[in-house]
Amino acid sequence: MSQATADMVRHDEVIEAPVIHAPIQWRFPIAAMVMAILTVIFATISKGESVFSMAGASRAFEISNLHMNSSPVVWTLAVLAIVFAGVATYLAMNRKKYVAMFTGLAAVAFILGFLVWIVAGRTGATMPVVQLLQGAVAFAVPLILGALSGVVCERSGIINIAIEGQLLAGAFMGAVIASLANSPLIGMLLAPVAGVLVALLLGLFTIKYRVDHIIVGVVLNMLVLGLTSFLYSSWLMNDPSRLNRASFLGRYPIPLLSDIPVIGPVFFNQTILVYLMYIIVIVLQFMLFRSRWGLRLRACGEHPKAADTVGIKVNRTRWRAVMLGGALAGLGGAFFSIGLGLAFTKNMAAGNGFIALAAMILGRWNPKGAVAAAAIFGFATNLGYVMQSVNNSIPYEFLLMIPYVVTILAVAGFVGAVRPPAMEGKPYP
Template structure:
């Protein structure tokens, strides 16, 4: 089977290869046969989906207000707007809950294939989200600002997406990068400092370079000295927290105007594309860092599956000894990928300063590097999966802000809202324990000649 077909998204537990034996010289046909779900898993997943539908239909439906819900799809930066529209609150909530329960019943009775079940789960989640947002606006006092919510989601997800891409670069080649948090923190500091002293563009370059240097530090200790990579990542994070805190007190605290007042990148509107209603201002009226994020995701996704570098990276991450025997320089490739990954994480840190608030503050990453690492795991170590997971976590961070502006039928405590992105991270990763597989050589040091 070709490497393009046998990529990391094919799991042995859920498929098998049937080989047809023929006469010598004839073509051997191979077919991937998807195995049926176990009864326990089918029943458990079906009951979970039905439970989600019951929460939507019964809990949200019974506690909703009596007014209709008004949705506004325009973001704050919209050039071309679309009219607001209203929907019957309770009717939409109950309808979404019923559809979710029907999907759960179908899973319970006959079960979906694994590929179909993923889309069913995504569909059920989207329906529940629609029901929840409809419920939040049934008091009728404010419209639900969907466009602004989506804009804020992409804004908050950008550093997470870049951080998870840094993880993809490292872990696809067999090096665990727990130090994403520290690399982001160094990048944020360098972006603010050099962005103030020189310019925002110099700050952007400095953030990437400093992140790459921290990546090189990780690479040397993990690859050359074969230090335990998880412990090494934790140490680098502690080092970044301490050093940036010290430099902030020594350099920035006493001269904030001269060292910690960078100019923030302004959004750049792409002609024509930026004028598309709803999605135009969302996707094509962004800062240069967001556009770089688009490019990085596309390049990594295409190169991993369609280039010689991608094939070698996956080979080194799965079986470095076999890759070495066919002439691939395992250690050099790992050095290259880890350093580039560090540079991408540094860019993620720059998104927090010169791409966002401007000023640097102590520990301003606040665990976002770890959330990016969780997005990598949730996304099954693939660029597309990590992108989707990062958007999910970005939405979980943006939702509390949107809810705080609405008079919801039942008041939600602000502390619970603040916990939402971290709770989403815990539940998302915990639900995948034992169900996803990292690259086989991930975290395993390789010594040439072993």
């Protein structure tokens, strides 16, 4: 064979590279199948009538309660959950899109089935739809603001484990200032100052003295818990009528929007703190990903050396991000006192700062994702309280566990492989 012929043969050979498929992600299909099985169990044990109260669903007219035979309703939801779980499994096995969407649909069927089962056959028990949703929005406020605090800080490169302490400090400041000024609005406006004070310590030790961020955050949480508990016992309790009165921001219905059935009372008949949270989410989502400020902030968390070479003051940007994050968390802490109309008590934050961290991670360090995750946790929190009011047989302690169990399952089962900002927790220079 001549050299020319050999070269032609080599050119004609087709070498097929092996096809490498990405591993199948089973976490969503498995979760969907588990929820489908649980919905079937609810359908099996559901007996009698379920009543859903529509009280307060509309300010313009009265909406009668929904009465339904629980067994066929829950069985229908169980079939839907099975179908959605099957579709999610098929899509996952074939590496298609929309697996998470069908898992979410299975979750919706599961939750509805659970709600129907809770009040099935219980005399005098009704599921308050508007109260459940309205409370879920309210309870999501500190989680959303806390998660946004974490997003801003960690996008700049600072790990903010101190969200719990900032929430607690905001609750303390909000309650005390509202009592002294006899104005819950002033208390709300000054609550961020307490969060900023905690953030100053966070920035001092992490940015200036380059201490490990996790250790600083944990220590600050313990410091704020001890300090507020000491001040509560030694100062506030001496004159609670003047220093620690229960103050409530009050609800302000938005004209026209609040008249929309169900949606209006849930989203547009809230406190000013909730409306402020709506604005913050929209503005922060835009600023982080559509502005020069956001680009510089994210550059400091991803590649601070590159940011420094183009003239960005990395540590100054991080200081500002930490201050902003502290203000957001402090504002969220005001919810626990003046947002709920309560006087300050020890450890009012009750671990919500850590749930906010979970919402931030589940939301992949994105404001809109963090909002969605925080809304789930807020719904779980309010569901525990609502279940106590419908004469449920589940022990009280288990109901209090609901938001924390949901947090663990969400982070462990649905987060998967996420990538935080590349240089978070690392000092510069």
